[in-house]
Amino acid sequence: MPNFSEASAPKSDAFADEALTYLDALYGVACKLTRNPTEAEDLVQDAFVKAMRARDQFNAGTNLKAWLFRILTNTFINKYRRGGLERSVLDGPDADPLADGWVSASTMRQLRDPETIALMPLVEDEIRRALDALPAEFRLAVILSDVEEFSYNEIAEIMGCPVGTVMSRLHRGRKLLQGSLYNHALALGIVKGEEHVGVRADGRASAGKPEGTTPSSLAEYRARKRGAA
Amino acid sequence: MSRLSACRDSARALGPYLDGECDPAQMIEIDEHVSSCETCREEVQLLRATRGSMKRVVRSPAPAGLSERIGNAMAAELARDAKSSRLADEFGPAPLMVRLASGRTMAPIAVAAAIALFWGAAARGTAAVTKEEHAGFGDELLQELVAEHSQPLPPEAVTPQAVRGLERYVGVPVRPMSFERNGARLVGGRVVPLRSQRAAMLQYIVGTGDEARRVSVLVYDAQKIDVGTAMSGSNFAPRAVGTAEVQVGRAKGYSVAAAQREGVGYLMASDLDQDKSAQLVAMVYDDR
Numbered sequence: 001m002p003n004f005s006e007a008s009a010p011k012s013d014a015f016a017d018e019a020l021t022y023l024d025a026l027y028g029v030a031c032k033l034t035r036n037p038t039e040a041e042d043l044v045q046d047a048f049v050k051a052m053r054a055r056d057q058f059n060a061g062t063n064l065k066a067w068l069f070r071i072l073t074n075t076f077i078n079k080y081r082r083g084g085l086e087r088s089v090l091d092g093p094d095a096d097p098l099a100d101g102w103v104s105a106s107t108m109r110q111l112r113d114p115e116t117i118a119l120m121p122l123v124e125d126e127i128r129r130a131l132d133a134l135p136a137e138f139r140l141a142v143i144l145s146d147v148e149e150f151s152y153n154e155i156a157e158i159m160g161c162p163v164g165t166v167m168s169r170l171h172r173g174r175k176l177l178q179g180s181l182y183n184h185a186l187a188l189g190i191v192k193g194e195e196h197v198g199v200r201a202d203g204r205a206s207a208g209k210p211e212g213t214t215p216s217s218l219a220e221y222r223a224r225k226r227g228a229a
Numbered sequence: 230m231s232r233l234s235a236c237r238d239s240a241r242a243l244g245p246y247l248d249g250e251c252d253p254a255q256m257i258e259i260d261e262h263v264s265s266c267e268t269c270r271e272e273v274q275l276l277r278a279t280r281g282s283m284k285r286v287v288r289s290p291a292p293a294g295l296s297e298r299i300g301n302a303m304a305a306e307l308a309r310d311a312k313s314s315r316l317a318d319e320f321g322p323a324p325l326m327v328r329l330a331s332g333r334t335m336a337p338i339a340v341a342a343a344i345a346l347f348w349g350a351a352a353r354g355t356a357a358v359t360k361e362e363h364a365g366f367g368d369e370l371l372q373e374l375v376a377e378h379s380q381p382l383p384p385e386a387v388t389p390q391a392v393r394g395l396e397r398y399v400g401v402p403v404r405p406m407s408f409e410r411n412g413a414r415l416v417g418g419r420v421v422p423l424r425s426q427r428a429a430m431l432q433y434i435v436g437t438g439d440e441a442r443r444v445s446v447l448v449y450d451a452q453k454i455d456v457g458t459a460m461s462g463s464n465f466a467p468r469a470v471g472t473a474e475v476q477v478g479r480a481k482g483y484s485v486a487a488a489q490r491e492g493v494g495y496l497m498a499s500d501l502d503q504d505k506s507a508q509l510v511a512m513v514y515d516d517r
């Protein structure tokens with residue numbers, strides 16, 4: 001008769017302890033992915049339990065944080081996005097008019113807070129909204145780069161896409177954010193309206209209302225770009 | 230190179246430049262351009278400022294208690310792992326039930342005894358799992374499931390073929406074949422209402438003789454019936470079974486477990502313990 005008595009569960013585990021040092025980072029990103037704090041908690045817990053389960057596959061000495069983010073991303077895709085993140089971001093030469101000189105240097109200066117390395121507080125509020133409105137693919141790439149400061153290679157690993165795609169998502173994501181910020185600032189009267197017809201991602205004139213400036217999905221983004229072309 | 234085209238070239242490179250992802254030659258080139266071009270210099274400043282703001286917006290400390298909750302869940306996972314590897318040492322690799330049930334030389338009574346032994350052992354071993362068990366079970370959906378399980382209506386379809394035919398009422402394939410392959414006997418199925426949609430309720434018997442347990446499985450269209458938010462409460466805890474992800478919990482003394490595959494949801498109620506319940510519901514991923 002085999003002895004089934006439970007071995008005392010280890011009170012702390014080195015792997016678990018190290019993994020949990022990244023809890024705040026994972027939770028912050030999970031909040032932005034799910035846009036719901038409760039779901040974010042569940043998503044993060046799922047990811048940690050999966051990491052525990054798969055800990056033998058983790059190569060000690062490699063980047064645990066990036067590995068955890070990859071599990072988080074995959075868990076998010078499996079749980080919330082059954083179709084997966086869209087892979088194919090519009091390829092080819094960038095026809096995005098936002099790509100250069102969409103607004104003058106002096107206007108850009110007005111968006112910044114002279115005291116800190118940040119945006120004007122009023123404009124910063126818009127970051128929250130605009131980030132949520134970004135397609136998930138762009139949002140995740142921008143956050144992984146700007147907030148978590150992962151390298152492009154690490155982001156490619158985490159998101160399961162080529163480095164070129166990472167660069168493309170970052171570029172477009174940042175441009176869409178800037179477009180939202182600009183329109184928001186315009187609406188608030190922080191910057192003066194300028195003649196930038198067609199500079200926005202949706203192809204409408206830039207002096208329009210700030211609402212609806214950011215497409216919520218890649219499909220919409222593409223449709224708008226086609227419309228703008 | 231004209232001024233304008235230099236700007237155009239560098240505009241796309243400003244991101245990688247700030248991210249430190251340019252090669253040194255490119256870095257110098259952009260440095261030079263930025264120092265002489267006010268628009269690009271402002272662009273760099275704006276990207277920097279956006280990044281600073283982004284950090285403030287995104288970074289939010291995890292709520293109190295989450296770290297402990299996750300730590301417990303990971304410890305439970307570790308304990309379960311250790312336990313199943315001990316069992317595997319005794320009986321060979323999991324899934325144990327399948328292996329034993331398909332063993333040619335074993336007499337049926339011995340099979341039943343071995344399964345009972347395994348379940349008994351598993352039941353004793355679940356102490357580590359979840360405080361979620363103590364949480365309330367007010368959720369409507371779980372009530373419905375448990376009601377269907379504890380007071381089952383007679384099946385409308387009893388042959389596997391007829392059960393598959395329920396697809397036309399439910400709108401998703403009803404073919405939980407893997408349950409059958411793995412030692413569960415199909416009793417039958419019927420259509421039941423679920424959150425103003427229709428689902429298929431399948432009944433199984435697992436085990437034989439005194440060890441026979443009833444298992445009820447709701448098969449539903451996961452895109453129409455969003456169990457996800459209902460389960461995000463405290464009733465369920467996520468669990469990994471192999472590469473599959475399932476949710477397990479308890480409601481009114483029954484084990485409940487959930488899994489989703491390709492847009493089809495499976496919600497299971499049974500008298501089994503949670504480990505067994507998780508393993509069984511994870512079998513929906515074994516199909517094909």
